[in-house]
Amino acid sequence: MDKQTRLIETSIRLFHEKGFHGTPTSLIAKEAGVANGTLFQYFRSKENLILQAYTSIKEEMGRYVETTQTGAGTIMGHMKSVLSSSITWALDHPLKFDFIQQFHTSPYLQKVEQETIEKYKRPHMDMIQEAIDQKVFKPLPKELIYTLISSHTFGMYQYLRANEVASHERNEVIETGLDLLIKMIS
Amino acid sequence: MDKQTRLIETSIRLFHEKGFHGTPTSLIAKEAGVANGTLFQYFRSKENLILQAYTSIKEEMGRYVETTQTGAGTIMGHMKSVLSSSITWALDHPLKFDFIQQFHTSPYLQKVEQETIEKYKRPHMDMIQEAIDQKVFKPLPKELIYTLISSHTFGMYQYLRANEVASHERNEVIETGLDLLIKMIS
DNA sequence: TATCTTTATGACTGATTAGTCAATCAATCA
DNA sequence: TGATTGATTGACTAATCAGTCATAAAGATA
Numbered sequence: 001m002d003k004q005t006r007l008i009e010t011s012i013r014l015f016h017e018k019g020f021h022g023t024p025t026s027l028i029a030k031e032a033g034v035a036n037g038t039l040f041q042y043f044r045s046k047e048n049l050i051l052q053a054y055t056s057i058k059e060e061m062g063r064y065v066e067t068t069q070t071g072a073g074t075i076m077g078h079m080k081s082v083l084s085s086s087i088t089w090a091l092d093h094p095l096k097f098d099f100i101q102q103f104h105t106s107p108y109l110q111k112v113e114q115e116t117i118e119k120y121k122r123p124h125m126d127m128i129q130e131a132i133d134q135k136v137f138k139p140l141p142k143e144l145i146y147t148l149i150s151s152h153t154f155g156m157y158q159y160l161r162a163n164e165v166a167s168h169e170r171n172e173v174i175e176t177g178l179d180l181l182i183k184m185i186s
Numbered sequence: 187m188d189k190q191t192r193l194i195e196t197s198i199r200l201f202h203e204k205g206f207h208g209t210p211t212s213l214i215a216k217e218a219g220v221a222n223g224t225l226f227q228y229f230r231s232k233e234n235l236i237l238q239a240y241t242s243i244k245e246e247m248g249r250y251v252e253t254t255q256t257g258a259g260t261i262m263g264h265m266k267s268v269l270s271s272s273i274t275w276a277l278d279h280p281l282k283f284d285f286i287q288q289f290h291t292s293p294y295l296q297k298v299e300q301e302t303i304e305k306y307k308r309p310h311m312d313m314i315q316e317a318i319d320q321k322v323f324k325p326l327p328k329e330l331i332y333t334l335i336s337s338h339t340f341g342m343y344q345y346l347r348a349n350e351v352a353s354h355e356r357n358e359v360i361e362t363g364l365d366l367l368i369k370m371i372s
Numbered sequence: 373t374a375t376c377t378t379t380a381t382g383a384c385t386g387a388t389t390a391g392t393c394a395a396t397c398a399a400t401c402a
Numbered sequence: 403t404g405a406t407t408g409a410t411t412g413a414c415t416a417a418t419c420a421g422t423c424a425t426a427a428a429g430a431t432a
Contacts, residue, residue: 003379003380016293017293018293019206019207019292019293019294020205020207021205021206021207021208022207022293024418024419024420025419025420025421026418026419026420034380034381035380035381035382036381036382036383036420036421037380037381037382037383037421037422037423038379038380038381038382039421040420040421040422041379041380045420045421046419046420046421098291101291102291102292104291105284105287105288105290105291106205106288107202107203107204107205107208108205140362141345141349143345143348143349144345144349144359144363147341147342147344147345147348148338148341148342148345148363148366150341151337151338151340151341151344152334152337152338152341154337155333155334155336155337155338156333156334158333158337159327159329159330159333159334162329162333163327163329163330173330176326177330177334180334180370180371181370183369183370184366184367184369184370185366189409189410210388210389210390211389211390211391212388212389212390220410220411221410221411221412222390222391222411222412222413223391223392223393223410223411223412224409224410224411225391226390226391226392227409227410231390231391232389232390232391
């Protein structure tokens, strides 16, 4: 791992443990095994490091979800596959996923370019639009559907994270949970 | 408003704007109109202030939801009424509700007594248990239902907060959203 | 090897912060 | 009125932190 990646990974872990402002840059540098000043060669400021940690996680997750898509036939199959991948990734990277939540409820969210947020959101919105067009989804406001899907998915993640569930049962819960969701908005 | 309340209300606003660690106690005191040292007469430490802000919001919300219950006949009516009240309260106190979310994703959550968390959760769990017993809800794990209901409710709040919706339409969205939820787990 | 360029270092600084405490003020009551 | 009590004040301190910079190490080039 190069220094930049190491700094990001370390900071994610520490931010999770101690919060953004509770984590000194000096500690991040130390635990990443670089000198204090080196951190500021890779990141203009602490805020910049936090923002880059956020985008790096979003991109990593996005890449994973993309690579697990095998081109399901129906829009519904596609949607289930995407959401299932997302939950799986989140459960395999709980620290990173929790970081995202922490970030989303922090004042740093407002520092992210609107364009960047848009970029991460668009694929989902397009899917929803298509499902509405095909009359697969109820004709509810697109934004409402998006929010409900996100919340529901997050809820399933939270349940699986908080309650020890055997690996094979895990897939069953995901399957069941997604079917409930689909049924709800279809 | 007495000083203690003023300090809590002020801190909630500032924590929302600048985050927990981004808000100095000196600023909280200043904006609450008291001296620096006075804050530490009411709160042992900054952490203690944050924890008290959290519990005070939870109690305030709990009291509101309780007073709006008119003793609906069915368990389903009761549940809808509780959730509807919760969303209404949240929309009327967005700062406080956002504070709760911020707190929930922060490391401070772990400092709250397990007993306290249990106290806030129990009424909801009891309702869910009753609904399962009456075979009104699907026989899914109680914890899963709880998490899905919470997430869904939070999703509706988020949608209504992010999108300008006229007051009368608001109730319609809440009604529709709750019906979707109920249908899903019934 | 000698020279140049890039990367890394960590001591240092100026600014900020949580929490303290001696002094002041306000309220109550004999 | 004068004494007692408790609340309030804000200057102060010891500690911490983000970010800098002069120096050194490592790497590239010829």
